[in-house]
Amino acid sequence: MVTMVGNESKIEELVTNLIYLEHDAIAAYESVIERLDDKQLSAQVATFRDDHLQHLQVLKEMAREIGTEAPTEGDMKQMLTTGKIALADLFGDAAILKAMKTNEDDTVTAYERASRHEDAIPESKAFFLKALHDEQRHREWFETTAKAL
Structure with a gap:
């Protein structure tokens, strides 16, 4: 799934869509x-x-x-993020981790874009960069660990 989060022209829409993304991510993590x-x-x-719960609070x-x-819950993409995990469960832990890596690809992309949003104030950009670092770390762990299994 390719995310469009981060392409919003208004900061309000960006923050709203990042909240949806975090709710979706948290649901996927709980499934995993x-x-x-x-x-x-x-x-x-x-x-x-x-980390995602902390991002959501911020x-x-x-x-x-x-x-x-x-938003108080995820959107329709949540079915995709958790559905991938349920399908991967048929093939074991490595497949589950690979599915989560693809979910992390979207969060990395979203926070990369958010960190460059022209309406974000310095404090927001600093948070977006911190979240980006977290997401890159998560993605690397999923990828490396899945390959090792």
């Missing part, structure tokens, strides 16, 4: 944690989910500050 056979892998994935605060309503 439940499905992985290796509980050590599940524990690591749970730390990544916690984004909700941003939404409040700019006067836009924060």
